[in-house]
Amino acid sequence: xxxxxxxxxxxxxxxxTAAVLALTALGLSLVFGVMRVxxxxxxxxxxxxxxxxxxxxxxxxxxxxxxxxxxxxxxxxIVGLIALVAERLVLRxxxxxxxxTIVATIGMLYIIQQLALTFYGPEARPVEPPFSYRILxxxxxxxxxxxxxxxxxxxxxxxxxxxxxRTKIGLVMRATQYDSETAQAFGIPVDRVYAGVFALGAMxxxxxxxxxxxxxxxxxxxxxxxxxxxxxxxxxxxLGSLRGTVxxxxxxxxxxxxxxxxxxxxxxxxxxxxxxxxxxxxxxxxxFGTASR
Amino acid sequence: MKExxxxxxxxxxxGVIALLxxxxxxxxxxxxxxxxxxxxxxxxxxxYNMLFGYVGLLSLGHAMFFSAGLYGAGLAVIHxxxxxxxxxxxxxxxxxxxxxxxxxxxxxxxxxxxMIVTMMFAQVFYLIILYFASRTGxxxxxxxxxxxxxxxxxGTSLGLTDxxxxxxxxxxxxxxxxxxxxxxxxxxxxxxxxxxxENEERTKMLGYDTFSNKLAAVVVSGTVCAASxxxxxxLFGYVGxxxxxxxxSILPLLWVLLGGxxxxxxPLIGTLFMYYVVDVTSGYTxxxxxxxxxxxxxxxxFFPRGILGTIRQRWLGWLP
Numbered sequence: 024x025x026x027x028x029x030x031x032x033x034x035x036x037x038x039x040t041a042a043v044l045a046l047t048a049l050g051l052s053l054v055f056g057v058m059r060v061x062x063x064x065x066x067x068x069x070x071x072x073x074x075x076x077x078x079x080x081x082x083x084x085x086x087x088x089x090x091x092x093x094x095x096x097x098x099x100x101i102v103g104l105i106a107l108v109a110e111r112l113v114l115r116x117x118x119x120x121x122x123x124t125i126v127a128t129i130g131m132l133y134i135i136q137q138l139a140l141t142f143y144g145p146e147a148r149p150v151e152p153p154f155s156y157r158i159l160x161x162x163x164x165x166x167x168x169x170x171x172x173x174x175x176x177x178x179x180x181x182x183x184x185x186x187x188x189r190t191k192i193g194l195v196m197r198a199t200q201y202d203s204e205t206a207q208a209f210g211i212p213v214d215r216v217y218a219g220v221f222a223l224g225a226m227x228x229x230x231x232x233x234x235x236x237x238x239x240x241x242x243x244x245x246x247x248x249x250x251x252x253x254x255x256x257x258x259x260x261x262l263g264s265l266r267g268t269v270x271x272x273x274x275x276x277x278x279x280x281x282x283x284x285x286x287x288x289x290x291x292x293x294x295x296x297x298x299x300x301x302x303x304x305x306x307x308x309x310x311f312g313t314a315s316r
Numbered sequence: 317m318k319e320x321x322x323x324x325x326x327x328x329x330x331g332v333i334a335l336l337x338x339x340x341x342x343x344x345x346x347x348x349x350x351x352x353x354x355x356x357x358x359x360x361x362x363x364y365n366m367l368f369g370y371v372g373l374l375s376l377g378h379a380m381f382f383s384a385g386l387y388g389a390g391l392a393v394i395h396x397x398x399x400x401x402x403x404x405x406x407x408x409x410x411x412x413x414x415x416x417x418x419x420x421x422x423x424x425x426x427x428x429x430x431m432i433v434t435m436m437f438a439q440v441f442y443l444i445i446l447y448f449a450s451r452t453g454x455x456x457x458x459x460x461x462x463x464x465x466x467x468x469x470x471g472t473s474l475g476l477t478d479x480x481x482x483x484x485x486x487x488x489x490x491x492x493x494x495x496x497x498x499x500x501x502x503x504x505x506x507x508x509x510x511x512x513x514e515n516e517e518r519t520k521m522l523g524y525d526t527f528s529n530k531l532a533a534v535v536v537s538g539t540v541c542a543a544s545x546x547x548x549x550x551l552f553g554y555v556g557x558x559x560x561x562x563x564x565s566i567l568p569l570l571w572v573l574l575g576g577x578x579x580x581x582x583p584l585i586g587t588l589f590m591y592y593v594v595d596v597t598s599g600y601t602x603x604x605x606x607x608x609x610x611x612x613x614x615x616x617x618f619f620p621r622g623i624l625g626t627i628r629q630r631w632l633g634w635l636p
């Protein structure tokens with residue numbers, strides 16, 4: 024294959040990565056933005072989404088699309104519920120103290136991972152894609168499903184943006200983010216907002232995982248890379264900024280796709296992680312964010 | 317907190333060291349070996365405690381300092397054929413230099429950003445070890461040859477694979493670090509660190525250069541962790557990338573939280589306790605990470621001061 028088409032292929036792969044990454048990172052960013060909680064277990068909610076998608080789609084017989092659709096609806100709901108319980112039982116009791124919650128979410132990470140290993144096993148299992156239509160480009164055929172991931176993710180991002188900026192729920196969330204004490208004084212149930220945001224963040228990760236699982240595979244350790252990449256995206260994009268998160272996700276996804284096609288993936292990860300650490304050291308508000316209050 | 321009486325504190329610590337020395341002669345073989353390992357890892361926890369307990373800086377990347385010592389010493393023996401003392405010094409030097417560099421960068425941030433930055437630097441370190449797998453052995457790791465692990469003292473050569481020599485070397489390192497920690501904590505410098513933890517702005521206002529005090533703490537902490545790593549490589553003869561993974565940044569945090577942050581003996585108690593909990597439960601289940609996870613959550617929820625921290629608060633105010 025010539026260089027041009029090769030680059031196009033890498034860019035398409037990168038866009039798929041970016042689409043999934045944007046959803047996952049948005050979840051992390053919302054939780055941090057509103058609750059000031061760094062959720063280290065975020066990657067495990069992603070993993071749970073994928074594992075549940077496998078469980079649901081194999082439980083439902085009939086056409087592959089049927090099982091997939093069921094997974095797309097049910098898996099995020101179950102993950103959201105688990106997150107809700109975790110939030111009520113642990114995070115709320117810690118008063119959302121940033122350092123204590125990091126330790127607690129590390130604990131959740133280990134618990135979820137180990138339970139997945141115990142009940143799901145160490146194998147990587149595939150989920151059948153809902154359709155397998157190939158789009159024929161002049162140089163190579165490309166999976167139609169992958170393109171639909173990009174579309175679905177874009178749709179979800181727009182929906183989230185709409186909820187955040189144009190609805191009452193979004194207003195309440197932004198008020199809590201801006202100043203939780205004043206919000207409380209104005210009768211906003213801050214406590215319930217936190218619970219909802221934590222569940223929503225986990226659900227976004229789960230949806231992203233359900234979308235990606237037909238082209239990758241469900242595995243109990245699959246949450247680690249998305250966690251690291253989401254951190255990178257959230258930091259580069261500026262914490263709590265939706266636009267920044269999306270821009271950074273596309274940037275990271277594309278460069279990750281292109282760099283790993285042409286260079287060693289380990290080297291790509293080293294460079295990306297180092298760059299992000301430097302951004303955090305020298306420009307803590309992110310490349311697109313505004314200075315923190 | 318009551319003013320600590322120096323004689324009592326030193327007597328307690330020397331007593332603990334004497335107890336560990338005595339245990340060497342009565343413990344059955346299995347527990348003897350386990351305790352040697354626990355003492356080396358307790359040094360790692362003490363190094364972590366220096367920063368987390370006394371300065372209040374929660375790092376999620378201390379595995380890099382441990383593995384800097386581990387690889388610094390291990391690779392010096394394997395590739396360069398250095399003697400044990402030289403390799404140990406090389407491990408220490410690697411840890412000190414790395415801690416200096418990381419400290420200069422990471423201390424520009426604070427709070428949550430500090431945790432994430434240290435975690436990312438540790439991740440980079442881990443990936444670098446994997447990337448140079450031809451030299452470092454990658455995730456397979458390397459075995460430090462038994463023939464090279466010999467310490468020559470005077471005219472006699474002591475094989476570090478011998479259980480008694482290994483135990484006594486671990487105890488020597490542990491005792492030195494424990495007494496140095498106690499001395500640091502009781503010194504003027506130790507009090508400045510605690511002042512920074514309690515209120516950095518006020519300490520700054522009182523005229524202390526908080527940045528260089530914190531940097532010194534990072535370097536001391538990193539060096540102690542590297543000493544633990546170097547000792548681990550030389551005493552137990554294995555270096556591997558697992559020791560650089562996130563898990564090994566979390567474990568010292570768990571040990572210190574369990575034993576009691578900002579207590580000199582807490583790291584030992586925490587490491588000892590956690591090691592035996594995992595050891596006992598591994599008879600019933602392989603899910604040891606589950607226990608680590610549950611322990612972390614229960615600790616932050618119900619027991620944030622740890623074992624010794626609670627004892628100090630309730631009964632023994634003089635405990636250092």
